[in-house]
Amino acid sequence: MLTIFVYFLPLLLFVIFIIWRLWFYKKTIDFKDFNPKWRSTLNKEVSFYKELSVTDRTRFEKELLYFFEDVTITGVKIEIDDTDRLLVAASAVIPLFGFPELRYRNINEVLLYQGSFNDDHQTEGDGRNILGKVGKGNMNRLMILSLPALRAGFKNENSSSNVGIHEFVHLIDMADGTVDGIPESLMQKQYVAPWLKLMHKEIESIKKNKSDIxxxxxxxxxxxFSVASEYFFNNPEKFQDKHPELYNLMKKMYRYSI
Structure with a gap:
């Protein structure tokens, strides 16, 4: 018995280490790495950040640094700048801002394309109607975003669309192992049934052209789930006015306190 225990001990310790790294290990972030010039960019481009308290702005900035530490942002055949990187990171931080204990564990890199693309990730030719995509198969742990669409999502504060937030919400949906529009990794159980009821009710309204979603x-x-979330975060006042019941439920679901 002792021999078996000794044999499996290294494997057990390795598993414990992996779990610890994934869920409990926190990297040390040096806040000095945050460029003060980024604050003016965030104030100008990200309305969510602009509405935060001073304390929450500081936490938002720290979450950006954590994201930059974990995820590479790459321009594909295009030059990108700090503003573009900040918009990608903000797209990730916004949906999880009510959950300081959570971070994305299912992405390593975001690729920024010069425009829309097709199913084969080509930016020229027919069928280029995709603005964002979460990779699968050999593209696993990758996200692709159209850079113009990413910028446009933050440029118009009255818009209900934000492709960056949309795709990161897909990652949140994937986090529980089932992609089904029910974010069980962050939704409390008592909200699941009301969410399903409201979601199906609203989908029927969309099909009957009785919804602005x-x-x-x-x-x-x-x-x-992703479309409603981008609307909720990008234009919360309009979303609350047009869809008060859905807004109130999503506010609880996302721990949204602005």
Whole structure:
């Protein structure tokens, strides 16, 4: 018995170490790495950040640094700058801001393309109607975003669309191992049934042209979750006015306190 224990002890310790690294290990972030010039960019480009208290702005900035530490942002055949990187990171931080204990564990790199692309990730030719995509298969742990679409999502504060937030919400949906439009990794159980009820009710309204939510949200529960979330974060006042019941539920779901 002792021999078996000794044999499996290294494996057990390795498993414990991996779990610790994934869920409990916190990297040390030097806040001096935050460029003060970024604050003016965030104030200008990211309305979510602009509405935060001074204390929460500091936490938002730290979350940006954590994201930069974990995820590489690459321009594909294009030059990108700090503003572009900040917009990608802000897209990631916003949906999880109510959950300081959570970070993305299912992405390593974000690729920024010069425009829309097709299913084969080509930026020229026919069928280029994709603005964002979470990779699968050999593209696992990658995200692709159209740079113009990323910028546009933050440029118009009255818009209900934000491709960056949309794709990171897909990652949140994937975090529980099932992509189904139900973010069980952050949704408390008592909200699941009301969420399903409201989601299906709203999808029917979209199909009947009785909703201002992007029609793409009616294609599946998965897309509804992302489409509703980008609307919720990008234009919360309008979303609350148009969809008060859905807004109140999503506010609880995301621990949204602005």
């Amino acid at each position: 992007n029609p793409y949200g009616a294609t599946s529960e998965i897309e509804f």
